[in-house]
Amino acid sequence: MERLxxxxxxxGIKLSDHQLEQFETYYEMLVEKNKVMNLTAITEKNExxxxxxxxxLALIKSGVSLTGQKILDIGTGAxxxxxxxxxxxxxxxxxxxxxxxxxxxxxxEVIEALGLEKITAIHGRAEDxxxxxxxxxxFDYVVSRAVANLTVLSEYCLPYVKEDGYFLPYKxxxxxxxxxxxxKAVKILGGSIEDIISFEIPDTDMARTILKIHKTKxxxxxVFREKQDCRQKNRFARSLxxxxxxxxxxxxxxxxxxxxxxxxxxxxxxxx
Numbered sequence: 001m002e003r004l005x006x007x008x009x010x011x012g013i014k015l016s017d018h019q020l021e022q023f024e025t026y027y028e029m030l031v032e033k034n035k036v037m038n039l040t041a042i043t044e045k046n047e048x049x050x051x052x053x054x055x056x057l058a059l060i061k062s063g064v065s066l067t068g069q070k071i072l073d074i075g076t077g078a079x080x081x082x083x084x085x086x087x088x089x090x091x092x093x094x095x096x097x098x099x100x101x102x103x104x105x106x107x108x109e110v111i112e113a114l115g116l117e118k119i120t121a122i123h124g125r126a127e128d129x130x131x132x133x134x135x136x137x138x139f140d141y142v143v144s145r146a147v148a149n150l151t152v153l154s155e156y157c158l159p160y161v162k163e164d165g166y167f168l169p170y171k172x173x174x175x176x177x178x179x180x181x182x183x184k185a186v187k188i189l190g191g192s193i194e195d196i197i198s199f200e201i202p203d204t205d206m207a208r209t210i211l212k213i214h215k216t217k218x219x220x221x222x223v224f225r226e227k228q229d230c231r232q233k234n235r236f237a238r239s240l241x242x243x244x245x246x247x248x249x250x251x252x253x254x255x256x257x258x259x260x261x262x263x264x265x266x267x268x269x270x271x272x
Contacts, residue, residue: 003046007054010202011061013088022087022114023053029113030078033106039078054201055170055208056081057088059143061197062168062210067091069140072160074126075099079107081143081170086119095139096121097129130159137162137218145170150182150211158189158215167191167213174198175209190217 001020008015015023031043042051059081060066068091073082076096086094096107096119107121122129129135142157142165150169157167171178179193186193195212 001049004049004053007049007202008057008088011054011057013057013060015088019087023084025113026079026083026087026110027053029106029110033109037102037106039103039106050201050204050206052078052080053084055145055206056084058170058199058201058208059085059168059210061199062166062195062212063197064141064166064168064212068093070138071095072097072135072139072142072157074142074144074157074160075146076107076121077103077145079110080145082119083107083110083114083116085143086116087114090116092118094119095135097126098123099125126156130156135160140165142167143170150175150178151185154182154186154189154191154213158186158191158213161191161215163190163215163218165215166194167211167215169211169213171209171211173207173209175211179211186213190215192216 001023004023005015005020027045027048030039030048033039034043040048040052042048066085066089070093071082071085072095073079073085074097076082076098079096082094082096086092096104098104098107098121101123104121104123110116111119111121136159139160139162142160144153144157146153146169148156150171153169154167157169161167176196179196183193191213193211194214196209197212198207198209200207
């Protein structure tokens with residue numbers, strides 16, 4: 001893990017021998033579990049160090065303080081960036097959220113094996129937990145390495161960020177256009193794109209970007225209420241349309257039957 005020590009040092013992070021041992025154990029558990037379930041397409045050690053471990057630690061490039069803040073990692077998968085951040089900055093309080101229970105079980109095994117504290121892994125969907133008071137607007141930072149569009153990511157992640165906190169998504173390459181297209185959604189959700197930090201992972205050609213999205217105001221409840229009202233209105237409109245269509249169809253059928261019965265009961269005057 002000397003390779004990781006050097007890359008972390010390039011970010012200004014000093015890793016102890018104990019922390020490097022934790023990363024080694026994490027790597028071994030990741031590769032072993034990956035044989036029976038899909039955790040990552042990257043298993044070669046140096047690639048895992050560069051593309052998972054060092055990339056996760058790159059959050060420090062955002063300039064935010066990492067000295068005991070409460071962080072939510074949405075769509076954590078195999079634990080990135082949450083577990084590497086917890087190893088490097090033990091004082092952080094971290095929650096790992098993923099929609100696949102098998103991955104959560106693996107993460108709990110890693111947490112126990114590494115002896116990590118103040119870190120929990122929870123199973124569920126981001127849109128569901130955001131409605132719960134114990135999670136909504138309770139985090140200093142929310143991070144995500146998900147590949148989803150920034151507009152979609154913001155809708156999932158910003159509701160968890162407390163006022164004056166930050167949403168810090170990891171992205172690949174140049175995302176200026178994507179960021180520009182997401183500004184309206186970010187603003188509606190109470191956020192503002194404060195900075196776009198582009199860099200390369202040390203001693204690689206991996207171009208990475210971290211956005212610094214500041215939660216400037218708390219309006220999550222209003223956003224959820226508007227969405228709920230909108231869904232209710234849509235359901236009412238669909239129901240109204242269905243009933244109108246059904247009524248029209250019934251009237252049409254009755255009118256056709258009335259016409260047929262009238263024709264049968266009316267004598268043909270041409271033969272009288």
